[in-house]
Each structure stands twice: as C-alpha cells, then as structure tokens.
Amino acid sequence: MADGDTVRELYEGCYRRLVGQLFAICGNLGEAEDAVQEAFVRAVEKPRRFEQLENPEAWLRAVALNAVRRRYRRATRFHGLLSRAGVPETTVTGMSADRVALVEALRQLPFEQREAIVLHHIVDLPVREIAVQLRVPEGTVKARLARGRVRLAPLVHEFADDAEEVNHV
Amino acid sequence: MSELKELSWDVQETVQPLPFEALERRGIRRRHRRQALAGAGVVAAVTIAVLAAVLPLGNLTGTEKPSAGQTSIPVDQAAEKVIHDKKAAMFGVAFATPTRWAAVWALPQPGSTWKSAAVLSRDGVRATAPVRKNDYSVVQAGDEVLALSMPTSMKGSDPTWAQSVMVRLTDQGRIEKKLHWAPPTTEFGADDVLLASGTLRALNLETGTLREVKIPGIDNALEPQRDTTGRWWVVAARNSGVGNIYWTDDHGKTWGHSVISQGRMGGDLGVSPDGRTLVVIPGRKPARTDDGDEVPLRLSTDRGEHWTTVATRNAPYLQSPVAFDNGTGLALYQRGKDRELLRPGAGKPFTPPTDLGNLIAVGDFVYGMQYNGNHAITSTNHGRTWKYVDPR
Structure with a gap:
C-alpha cells in the first residue's frame, strides 16, 4: 500500500481545501465531496x-x-440540453446571499469557463x-478566463476591470 | 482575499470529512476487485458477500486454542506471525455457525505487496491457512467456513493456480486442498458453493474445482446467497446495464430474474434463510450527480412477488441490506454524522455503532466489520445491541 501515512496526511491536510475548490466548479457540496473522496480512494x-x-x-x-x-457531461446529455446550469443544487448551510449569488453566477458559466476561473483564481495555477x-x-485558457471574468465582474471586484474593458470596446 | 477565494474558504469551513479509514477500506477493496478482474489478485469483497450464522459470543474469544483432542493440528508459525503482527489488518470475516468462523489477516510488505493468512475456528478448535501473496477470502459453505486463496485470474494457464489453496476445518480435522481449474460452465453442482469475484464462480469442496459460472446475457454477478430451499440468488446485470435479481432452483439450468429498479444500475440484496423475505437497495441512476438521488429501500415477504418501499435515502450512503425469517430486515445508512440502522418491517431505526462498516446476517445473528479496526462487530438481537470481537 502507498505509505498509508502519506495519503492520510494528505487527506487531513488538503481534503477540505480540495472540496472547497471543487465546490466552486460544480456548485454542489455533495458532488464536490464525492469527487474528492473518489480521488482519495483511487490514491x-x-x-x-x-x-x-x-x-x-x-x-x-x-x-x-x-x-x-464526467458527471457534468453525462448530465447534459441525459437532459438533452447544453445546460449551463449544471447540477441543480447549491446547498451549503449558512451561506450569505452574496455567496449564493456568486455560486449561482459560477453555475451559469459554461463548464469550461468555470474550470478555468477556479483553477486560476482559486487554485492559483498559471x-x-x-x-x-x-x-x-x-x-483557449486565456479566452475562457476573459469571458468568465466578464460575466462574474458584477460579483467579483477584482474582475471589474474586465467588464470595463468590454464596455469600452 | 477575492470573493472567489472567500467562497472556497467558507465552504472548507463547513466540510466534515469522513474518517480516512472509510476511504482507505474502499480503496483497498476496489484494488482487490480490480486485481481479481484484471487477473492480479483476489477480491476481499468476496469475503463480505458471504452468509454467516448465529454465534454465541462466549465461545468467540479470539484466544481459542486447540482442544486436547485436536493437538495434532500443527502450528504454522509463519501464518501466526502474519496474524499477530501489530501491523496486520483484518480484511474479512465470515461466520457459519455459533462456533465456526474464519477471518482473513493481511500484513503489508515492501513494494506495496501483502502477505495474507487466515484463521479458522470450529467449535473451539483453531487452525490457520498458510501464508499466501494472493489474498484469502473466507466463505461460508453450509455449516462450515472455508479460507480460499484464489488464483490471480480464471485462465487455466495462470501460473498462480499452483499457489491457490482451500483450507477447511471439518469434523475430520483440518483439510487443505489445492484449487483446480475447470472450463466455464452454465450449470453447477448441487453441492457447489457460489462465489462472486467480478464473475460468478462455483467451487466444489470435495475436488477443489473452481470454475466460472455463466448466466446467459449477464456480464457481472454479485452477492450470491442460498436459501434453505436450495435456491441461489444473485444480483446481476450486463455491463452498464440495469441491475436485476436473478435466481436459480436448478443449479444454473434456468434462471428467473426481475428488474430491481428501472434505470438504475446494480443493487444490493439481502435474502432471509427461508428465502421468503427480501430486502433490496437499488443502485444509482447513472445520470444523477447530486445528493438528491434518493433510492427506495424495499421489502418483500413473499419471495419477491410484491414489494413495499419502507424508506428512501440518498444513494450511495445506503448499504448492506439483510433479511430475517420473521419478515423484517436491516440496512445501514451512513452519511457523515447521519447514521441509521434502518429496520424494514420492524419499526424505527436504531443507531448503529459509529465504526460499523457493513452488515451480514446469518439466521438472526448479524455482524459486520469494524471499518477502522480489526474487530468484528456482532449482534444477536437484530441490531439492538452490539459487541466487539477480535477474530484471531
């Protein structure tokens, strides 16, 4: 077995962080946890x-x-829609109205834009x-980021410049 | 901090992770299943898909020694070393009667390999199965238990057949027999024991012959259970197909089947000893990705002719249905801090032990594996109270 301690330490150190990141992409806490648990099970x-x-x-x-x-793609095929809403639930207890609005706005993004936004602006990947x-x-990544930022600009201050640039074009 | 990062941080604060051990066991079990399917090992899940029997706990101390009349059973020092090592983990346990049980113990080795051994106990007499690289499975067969170290694959040319072994503890003493390959079959012997390890297999105890059993139109079969009428029940499906309950009364010559739930793959089935009471949990819908995918826990008391839904819970947190001859059953629901021992046909749920990993019933006796330890957790009153047992 992989050094069980290594996997355990990683689990204790980064499980919550990963769930937080995945939640921003899928907008559903249960799904985010399922996905991260799946990753650890595979480890x-x-x-x-x-x-x-x-x-x-x-x-x-x-x-x-x-x-x-994979779940998103199966869901969109199943529903027969190029849905940007993704999975229908967004429940984290006690979330403020602003947060709920942000999650909803993320879910309205095309999945690829959500991915890029989260990986760059939450996970801090170049x-x-x-x-x-x-x-x-x-x-392609830059284009997805640009389009995603424009749509999130009303809710994310750091993206305000992106909206202004578009308005000026 | 940006609103996005604050969002992620806020969510992190609400997360309550499952105990790591729960995922660890899933990973180990999945590795074993994968190895069995790929031909690289033996599935510990087979150990779990086994019937057991009522166990008077007073006889199960984990410290049993051979009685005076059985001192001829030699002690296998290598096996004892594995079993009693501090790093050894219990990979499975099975009961057949109150005083007859077997447990698999595995010890991690360098290079991500394992050594596996098994303990068998029969009416106070104890024996072990020799150390093997391929994991053991412990199986109930009638009123006895077996320890099996199966080959890596079911190909006749697989060289690991040479190391495969079956160990029984009978009234004649300890019997060790090599396993032998035979071609796949659609029918099996009246006394064969069915095992599920990705594919369905039939084991002949007298000859040690192990062969695949093919159910027409089926790719995967799970959880074979035999009732006292002689009927074998399995959950089976085509690859990616809807889960069905299959049954045969004539050793595979003909099979009946019924869909568990339209649009749902797989499923879990518990069958009472007399075969009249069934408890079933449908699998998940493949397209559902959210926690709103609730599955119905269903009960039948007329051999599957009619069903009632006794509860609905989120998949995949509902598991391990078992059934009793009195028309009731149990199922385990565990989702974070929400833990219930559902009691189809019996009343309000109980609260299960926090470390109960699964459920198996034999007669009115119920047991499961401790998911974060090396004990079996047992109950003689349909889950009302529980005791911990060290099966060494």
Whole structure:
C-alpha cells in the first residue's frame, strides 16, 4: 500500500481545501465531496502510481475534476440540453446571499469557463499549467478566463476591470 | 482575499470529512476487485458477500486454542506471525455457525505487496491457512467456513493456480486442498458453493474445482446467497446495464430474474434463510450527480412477488441490506454524522455503532466489520445491541 501515512496526511491536510475548490466548479457540496473522496480512494487503490507523483495534491485535484467533468457531461446529455446550469443544487448551510449569488453566477458559466476561473483564481495555477492540465492551448485558457471574468465582474471586484474593458470596446 | 477565494474558504469551513479509514477500506477493496478482474489478485469483497450464522459470543474469544483432542493440528508459525503482527489488518470475516468462523489477516510488505493468512475456528478448535501473496477470502459453505486463496485470474494457464489453496476445518480435522481449474460452465453442482469475484464462480469442496459460472446475457454477478430451499440468488446485470435479481432452483439450468429498479444500475440484496423475505437497495441512476438521488429501500415477504418501499435515502450512503425469517430486515445508512440502522418491517431505526462498516446476517445473528479496526462487530438481537470481537 502507498505509505498509508502519506495519503492520510494528505487527506487531513488538503481534503477540505480540495472540496472547497471543487465546490466552486460544480456548485454542489455533495458532488464536490464525492469527487474528492473518489480521488482519495483511487490514491489508496493504486499505491504505486501515487507514490511516484511529484505533486500528489495536484493529482488528487485532477482526478476529482475529471469526476466532476464526467458527471457534468453525462448530465447534459441525459437532459438533452447544453445546460449551463449544471447540477441543480447549491446547498451549503449558512451561506450569505452574496455567496449564493456568486455560486449561482459560477453555475451559469459554461463548464469550461468555470474550470478555468477556479483553477486560476482559486487554485492559483498559471495559465500554462491550466493549459497542460486541461489539454487545450494557452490561448483557449486565456479566452475562457476573459469571458468568465466578464460575466462574474458584477460579483467579483477584482474582475471589474474586465467588464470595463468590454464596455469600452 | 477575492470573493472567489472567500467562497472556497467558507465552504472548507463547513466540510466534515469522513474518517480516512472509510476511504482507505474502499480503496483497498476496489484494488482487490480490480486485481481479481484484471487477473492480479483476489477480491476481499468476496469475503463480505458471504452468509454467516448465529454465534454465541462466549465461545468467540479470539484466544481459542486447540482442544486436547485436536493437538495434532500443527502450528504454522509463519501464518501466526502474519496474524499477530501489530501491523496486520483484518480484511474479512465470515461466520457459519455459533462456533465456526474464519477471518482473513493481511500484513503489508515492501513494494506495496501483502502477505495474507487466515484463521479458522470450529467449535473451539483453531487452525490457520498458510501464508499466501494472493489474498484469502473466507466463505461460508453450509455449516462450515472455508479460507480460499484464489488464483490471480480464471485462465487455466495462470501460473498462480499452483499457489491457490482451500483450507477447511471439518469434523475430520483440518483439510487443505489445492484449487483446480475447470472450463466455464452454465450449470453447477448441487453441492457447489457460489462465489462472486467480478464473475460468478462455483467451487466444489470435495475436488477443489473452481470454475466460472455463466448466466446467459449477464456480464457481472454479485452477492450470491442460498436459501434453505436450495435456491441461489444473485444480483446481476450486463455491463452498464440495469441491475436485476436473478435466481436459480436448478443449479444454473434456468434462471428467473426481475428488474430491481428501472434505470438504475446494480443493487444490493439481502435474502432471509427461508428465502421468503427480501430486502433490496437499488443502485444509482447513472445520470444523477447530486445528493438528491434518493433510492427506495424495499421489502418483500413473499419471495419477491410484491414489494413495499419502507424508506428512501440518498444513494450511495445506503448499504448492506439483510433479511430475517420473521419478515423484517436491516440496512445501514451512513452519511457523515447521519447514521441509521434502518429496520424494514420492524419499526424505527436504531443507531448503529459509529465504526460499523457493513452488515451480514446469518439466521438472526448479524455482524459486520469494524471499518477502522480489526474487530468484528456482532449482534444477536437484530441490531439492538452490539459487541466487539477480535477474530484471531
């Protein structure tokens, strides 16, 4: 087994953080937890692979993100819609109205834009790394970020400049 | 901090992680299933898909020694070393009668491998199964339990057949027998024991023959259970298909089946010893991704002719249905701090032990594995009270 202590330490150290990041993408706490738990289960399941990772937290996040992405794609096919709403629930107890609005705004973004926004502005990954992870050109990542920022600008102060630039065009 | 980061931070603060051990066990079990399907090991889940029997706890101390009349059973020092090592983990336990049980113990080794051994106990007599690299499964077969170290795959050419072994503790003493491959079959012997390890397998206790059992139109079968009428029940499906309950009264010559729940894959089934009471949990809908996917817990007291829904709970937190001859059953619901021992046909739920990992019933006796430790957790009153047992 992968050094069980290593996986456990990672679990104790980054489980909550990963759930917070995945929640911002999928807008559903249960789904975010399911996805992150799945990632840890896989770490235990394939110990040799996990032992060889240079950045295990990044791997866990990628696995969790893949799980969320797969569910989103199945959901949109099932509903027969190119839905931008994703999964219908957004429940975290005690969330302020502003937070709820932000979560809703994120959910209204196309999934790819949500992914890019969260990876860059929450996880703090550089564009190049996001491009590698999502297997798209850097230009595509930048475009997704730009469009996502414009739509979130009313709710995210740091994106206010993006809205102004668009308005000036 | 930006609003986005604050959002993520706020959510983190509300998260209450499951105990790591719960995920660890899932990962280990999944690894074992994968290895069995890929031909690289043996599934510990088989151990769990086993019937057991009532156990008078006074006889299960974990410290049983061979009685004076059985001192001829030699002590396997290598096996004892694995079983009693501080780092050893209990991977499975099965009961057949009040005083007959077996448990699998595994010890991690360098290179992410394991050594596995098993303890068998019969009416106060104790024996072990020899150390193997391929994990053991412990199986109830009638009124006895077996320890099986199965080959990596079911291919006849697989070299690990040479190390595969079955150990029984009978009234004639300890019997160790190599397992032998035979071609897949659609029918099996009247006395064969069915096992689920990705595929369905039939084991002949007298010859040690192990072979795959093919159910026409089915790719996967789980949870074989036999009732006292001789009927075998399994949950089965095509790959990615809707879960069905399958049954045979003629050793695989013909199979009846009924859909568990339209649009849902897989499922869990508990069958009472007399085969009249069934408790079933449908699997998840493949397209549902949110916690709103609730599944109905269903009960039948007429062998599956009619069903009533006794509760609905979120999938996949509902598990381990078991059934009793008195027309009631149990199922385990665990979602974070929400923990219930649901009692179909019996009344309000009980609160289960916090570390109860699963449920298996044999007669009126119920047991499960401690998910964060090495004990079996047992109940003789349909889950009202529980005791912890160290099966060494």
